[in-house]
Amino acid sequence: xxxxxxxxxxxxxxxxxxxxxxxxxxxxxxxxxxxxxxxxxxxxxxxxxxxxxxxxxxxxxxxxxxxxxxxxxxxxxxxxxxxxxxxxxxxxxxxxxxxxxxxxxxxxxxxxxxxxxxxxxxxxxxxxxxxxxxxxxxxxxxxxxxxxxxxxxxxxxxxxxxxxxxxxxxxxxxxxxxxxxxxxxxxxxxxxxxxxxxxxxxxxxxxxxxxxxxxxxxxxxxxxxxxxxxxxxxxxxxxxxxxxxxxxxxxxxxxxxxxxxxxxxxxxxxxxxxxxxxxxxxxxxxxxxxxxxxxxxxxxxxxxxxxxxxxxxxxxxxxxxxxxxxxxxxxxxxxxxxxxxxxxxxxxxxxxxxxxxxxxxxxxxxxxxxxxxxxxxxxxxxxxxxxxxxxxxxxxxxxxxxxxxxxxxxxxxxxxxxxxxxxxxxxxxxxxxxxxxxxxxxxxxxxx
Amino acid sequence: xxxxxxxxxxxxxxxxxxxxxxxxxxxxxxxxxxxxxxxxxxxxxxxxxxxxxxxxxxxxxxxxxxxxxxxxxxxxxxxxxxxxxxxxxxxxxxxxxxxxxxxxxxxxxxxxxxxxxxxxxxxxxxxxxxxxxxxxxxxxxxxxxxxxxxxxxxxxxxxxxxxxxxxxxxxxxxxxxxxxxxxxxxxxxxxxxxxxxxxxxxxxxxxxxxxxxxxxxxxxxxxxxxxxxxxxxxxxxxxxxxxxxxxxxxxxxxxxxxxxxxxxxxxxxxxxxxxxxxxxxxxxxxxxxxxxxxxxxxxxxxxxxxxxxxxxxxxxxxxxxxxxxxxxxxxxxxxxxxxxxxxxxxxxxxxxxxxxxxxxxxxxxxxxxxxxxxxxxxxxxxxxxxxxxxxxxxxxxxxxxxxxxxxxxxxxxxxxxxxxxxxxxxxxxxxxxxxxxxxxxxxxxxxxx
Numbered sequence: 063x064x065x066x067x068x069x070x071x072x073x074x075x076x077x078x079x080x081x082x083x084x085x086x087x088x089x090x091x092x093x094x095x096x097x098x099x100x101x102x103x104x105x106x107x108x109x110x111x112x113x114x115x116x117x118x119x120x121x122x123x124x125x126x127x128x129x130x131x132x133x134x135x136x137x138x139x140x141x142x143x144x145x146x147x148x149x150x151x152x153x154x155x156x157x158x159x160x161x162x163x164x165x166x167x168x169x170x171x172x173x174x175x176x177x178x179x180x181x182x183x184x185x186x187x188x189x190x191x192x193x194x195x196x197x198x199x200x201x202x203x204x205x206x207x208x209x210x211x212x213x214x215x216x217x218x219x220x221x222x223x224x225x226x227x228x229x230x231x232x233x234x235x236x237x238x239x240x241x242x243x244x245x246x247x248x249x250x251x252x253x254x255x256x257x258x259x260x261x262x263x264x265x266x267x268x269x270x271x272x273x274x275x276x277x278x279x280x281x282x283x284x285x286x287x288x289x290x291x292x293x294x295x296x297x298x299x300x301x302x303x304x305x306x307x308x309x310x311x312x313x314x315x316x317x318x319x320x321x322x323x324x325x326x327x328x329x330x331x332x333x334x335x336x337x338x339x340x341x342x343x344x345x346x347x348x349x350x351x352x353x354x355x356x357x358x359x360x361x362x363x364x365x366x367x368x369x370x371x372x373x374x375x376x377x378x379x380x381x382x383x384x385x386x387x388x389x390x391x392x393x394x395x396x397x398x399x400x401x402x403x404x405x406x407x408x409x410x411x412x413x414x415x416x417x418x419x420x421x422x423x424x425x426x427x428x429x430x431x432x433x434x435x436x437x438x439x440x441x442x443x444x445x446x447x448x449x450x451x452x453x454x455x456x457x458x459x460x461x462x463x464x465x466x467x468x469x470x471x472x473x474x475x476x477x478x479x480x481x482x483x484x485x486x487x488x489x490x491x492x493x494x495x496x497x498x499x500x501x502x503x504x505x506x507x508x509x510x
Numbered sequence: 511x512x513x514x515x516x517x518x519x520x521x522x523x524x525x526x527x528x529x530x531x532x533x534x535x536x537x538x539x540x541x542x543x544x545x546x547x548x549x550x551x552x553x554x555x556x557x558x559x560x561x562x563x564x565x566x567x568x569x570x571x572x573x574x575x576x577x578x579x580x581x582x583x584x585x586x587x588x589x590x591x592x593x594x595x596x597x598x599x600x601x602x603x604x605x606x607x608x609x610x611x612x613x614x615x616x617x618x619x620x621x622x623x624x625x626x627x628x629x630x631x632x633x634x635x636x637x638x639x640x641x642x643x644x645x646x647x648x649x650x651x652x653x654x655x656x657x658x659x660x661x662x663x664x665x666x667x668x669x670x671x672x673x674x675x676x677x678x679x680x681x682x683x684x685x686x687x688x689x690x691x692x693x694x695x696x697x698x699x700x701x702x703x704x705x706x707x708x709x710x711x712x713x714x715x716x717x718x719x720x721x722x723x724x725x726x727x728x729x730x731x732x733x734x735x736x737x738x739x740x741x742x743x744x745x746x747x748x749x750x751x752x753x754x755x756x757x758x759x760x761x762x763x764x765x766x767x768x769x770x771x772x773x774x775x776x777x778x779x780x781x782x783x784x785x786x787x788x789x790x791x792x793x794x795x796x797x798x799x800x801x802x803x804x805x806x807x808x809x810x811x812x813x814x815x816x817x818x819x820x821x822x823x824x825x826x827x828x829x830x831x832x833x834x835x836x837x838x839x840x841x842x843x844x845x846x847x848x849x850x851x852x853x854x855x856x857x858x859x860x861x862x863x864x865x866x867x868x869x870x871x872x873x874x875x876x877x878x879x880x881x882x883x884x885x886x887x888x889x890x891x892x893x894x895x896x897x898x899x900x901x902x903x904x905x906x907x908x909x910x911x912x913x914x915x916x917x918x919x920x921x922x923x924x925x926x927x928x929x930x931x932x933x934x935x936x937x938x939x940x941x942x943x944x945x946x947x948x949x950x951x952x953x954x955x956x957x958x959x
Contacts, residue, residue, distance in 0.1 A: 272614055279612035282620035286753050293750045307745040338670060389630040
């Protein structure tokens with residue numbers, strides 16, 4: 063993923079840390095720092111799984127002002143004098159997990175009543191139906207950030223599942239709008255923002271009562287929209303070069319919002335609910351040279367040959383119910399249940415075996431515990447634990463273009479650290495402490 | 511030719527099913543090679559061989575005759591007492607798709623059914639059980655101009671892209687009459703009734719769209735001409751690509767042909783006039799219950815028809831349908847096929863074709879053509895399928911009786927030399943599954959008591 067940088071990351075981060083500190087949960091120790099500087103911690107005597115390299119059996123992580131300052135074996139790392147020491151013997155430190163596709167905190171406004179387009183005269187030459195995202199403006203230009211309402215309980219639940227970072231995506235229409243990446247560092251929304259407008263989200267959906275009302279119409283509509291956006295961009299460029307003698311293109315907010323995705327390779331995420339959606343998305347991505355990612359993709363293993371030919375980041379969901387179109391879902395309840403229990407949990411394992419890269423995502427659920435349970439089911443179905451860990455850390459960080467700042471425990475990276483009693487994927491794993499942007503969230507008493 | 515990976519359990523599940531093996535086994539891996547021996551071979555185009563063999567290698571028919579020896583490793587099927595015929599072809603159906611109509615607007619040539627193929631549709635297996643190896647699966651009839659259609663082979667268990675028959679003639683669905691008039695008749699408050707609401711409206715809107723397409727092509731021609739100049743003007747602006755009009759332009763350039771849902775004689779003749787005016791080709795009229803009234807005109811225009819064998823009068827515009835339609839038109843020289851329009855009737859197309867022997871007086875061979883070589887010609891694939899000839903693809907059905915017999919049953923369906931349907935194997939698996947279930951149940955009972 064190559065994003066066009068807008069705001070210097072450091073500016074966002076320092077802001078994030080400050081605000082997060084001001085509003086840290088009451089349970090957290092009072093920040094020692096004042097002004098712009100966050101507290102300094104030294105997490106000591108824990109096992110460290112940095113993901114970037116081999117595990118450190120007995121190590122120290124120094125966190126200063128929201129970032130990891132240093133980490134290594136106890137004998138090599140000096141605990142700074144100003145650091146608050148967190149005794150973490152018996153705990154394992156992991157990078158905070160990243161769920162690169164969720165609808166977290168999303169509360170879409172209800173559809174205004176009476177939005178069906180009104181027509182005068184009868185009958186019309188041809189009912190000029192309006193594409194649905196225009197009926198529910200602003201379509202591709204929608205920033206989901208404006209519709210999020212963070213909840214403390216949800217933040218805590220995700221922390222307890224080891225998740226410190228999420229991408230939150232919109233969830234209505236074909237061109238659903240643009241997502242935001244959040245670092246779950248408290249309750250206020252703005253300090254959480256890592257990247258706004260992270261990706262454009264497209265869903266192969268339909269809606270009765272307007273064009274397009276069928277999947278094939280939706281596919282045509284998506285293709286025509288990208289054609290229109292590219293044409294719009296070309297005309298604007300031509301006009302900018304020399305307006306004399308040229309009629310200017312009428313301003314169109316919908317096309318304007320699409321231009322960066324069809325011209326500057328900003329990421330486009332296609333929701334893929336079955337094996338055919340995967341192929342449909344790849345076709346469209348290829349036709350318009352989009353920087354595409356596929357979300358959901360619970361039948362990706364069935365498209366392995368195609369995915370090997372055209373590698374694309376997969377944001378693999380862990381809903382193991384066979385999609386309604388699947389041959390596993392249309393031949394009786396016995397087969398459907400068996401497929402849900404035995405076949406679909408093996409998706410990620412198959413992809414790993416085929417050498418197809420992916421991230422694991424929690425998707426639409428806001429039940430973090432069930433997400434971790436599903437990860438365990440995928441592991442039980444053959445996904446190696448280290449592959450699962452990568453699919454929740456370094457892989458999503460890379461896909462989101464945030465791998466310089468997230469995804470591993472390394473000096474200089476954001477201090478998203480999870481301290482777990484037991485292996486993070488163990489059934490009895492207990493998340494004891496979580497750092498997000500260097501803000502400490504203590505969840506369980508640390509006993510030796 | 512690849513080995514078919516038929517999920518065996520799915521077949522069992524469709525047949526009976528409960529305790530099933532979940533591994534997707536290559537059930538009938540023949541590698542595109544098979545020798546069928548001692549059957550009565552109905553080649554359709556090259557006569558009948560009372561007792562002969564047919565060899566398929568690499569998916570293609572290599573030899574037809576007597577006493578053909580099996581190359582090493584090639585599976586041999588004994589068809590003694592049975593009938594070997596080309597795979598049946600359905601010229602008009604809607605199976606294996608995720609959605610049939612883009613009915614929100616009247617003109618939707620951009621809505622391509624080829625983009626929504628669903629290879630998981632169990633109708634594919636149903637089709638195979640009736641000897642069907644190829645279908646023309648189509649946009650619905652809600653719109654005067656629907657979308658492009660797609661031709662698929664019934665390769666159950668294979669990925670969707672392997673089903674698509676690229677050699678087939680590109681087609682576009684049109685529709686006239688009641689379905690078009692009645693689509694979106696009941697509207698939500700504040701929603702307009704969709705135009706057209708009459709047959710004349712349907713004709714008018716199609717004309718209007720072709721006028722648009724002509725203008726669109728002229729725009730591009732002017733642009734391309736100007737762009738070719740040595741120093742094209744800086745202010746030269748390209749037209750915008752329009753997916754809807756692109757498809758109609760293909761029609762006007764003769765790169766795509768019309769498949770027209772029409773029932774009544776009058777609207778059909780009007781549409782033929784319209785096609786003549788704009789210079790596009792009508793490949794086939796669909797259902798056309800009143801075809802017998804204008805058989806001479808249709809035959810003279812070189813247009814085919816694809817119809818049901820019977821079951822007319824299910825609505826007003828079908829009231830004047832007669833069972834003799836197909837047979838009569840065939841005798842008048844019209845290229846006729848019998849279609850299913852259905853994921854269920856598709857398994858007994860051979861029965862439907864046989865009805866033209868009673869109603870219309872066609873012979874066995876003539877009747878069999880209606881579901882083999884004739885639809886192949888209509889789909890532009892008669893060079894590769896539709897009859898049993900050396901060099902054609904090995905799409906073959908093995909029947910227990912002559913396929914035009916009321917007692918006939920399809921025993922085996924083969925596509926490109928690979929067995930996709932084997933009745934005997936399925937019955938055996940089903941019995942095994944049922945036995946296993948019974949055993950399980952007995953044990954279960956013991957536990958409960």
